[in-house]
Amino acid sequence: MKLNVYADRMSQPVRAVLIFCKVNGINYEEVRVDIAKRQHLTPEYAGQINPMKQLPAIVDGRFKLFESHAILTYLACSFPGVADHWYPDVFKRSKIHSVLDWHHSNLRPGPGVFLMLQWIKLFKFFLLVHGY
Numbered sequence: 497m498k499l500n501v502y503a504d505r506m507s508q509p510v511r512a513v514l515i516f517c518k519v520n521g522i523n524y525e526e527v528r529v530d531i532a533k534r535q536h537l538t539p540e541y542a543g544q545i546n547p548m549k550q551l552p553a554i555v556d557g558r559f560k561l562f563e564s565h566a567i568l569t570y571l572a573c574s575f576p577g578v579a580d581h582w583y584p585d586v587f588k589r590s591k592i593h594s595v596l597d598w599h600h601s602n603l604r605p606g607p608g609v610f611l612m613l614q615w616i617k618l619f620k621f622f623l624l625v626h627g628y
């Protein structure tokens with residue numbers, strides 16, 4: 497069964513999935529989907545792979561999955577070469593989920609807001625320079 501990872505390496509969650517595969521010797525094929533070229537919005541990707549129109553996503557045989565944390569959990573549980581310490585007993589798994597949820601709520605939005613503020617500053621500067 498072949499594992500396909502749909503990926504644009506500009507994306508942090510994509511890189512997390514790719515790094516996890518590499519570190520654990522998981523055999524996969526990277527299928528490039530270029531967000532800048534809006535390839536994630538095409539019927540081939542959005543219609544067939546991830547209806548949420550985001551990266552990463554995987555297809556493992558007939559099984560499709562999106563959301564990086566779900567993908568990482570699936571990989572840790574399904575591939576025999578993955579060491580036990582990645583996803584051990586129920587107590588450690590709960591701690592792992594706690595940190596993963598915290599990551600989504602706190603770490604990821606931060607850079608997005610930062611970048612948006614930089615764009616707003618740049619836009620204000622543009623208006624100032626052009627006398628608006």
Ligand SMILES: N[C@@H](CCC(=O)N[C@@H](CS)C(=O)NCC(=O)O)C(=O)O
Pocket residue numbers: 506507508509531536549550551552562563564565600
């Ligand atoms: N919660 C998702 C976030 C995925 C996500 O935000 N992907 C971005 C790239 S970093 C994306 O596909 N953006 C395209 C879009 O939203 O149009 C995950 O962890 O997989």
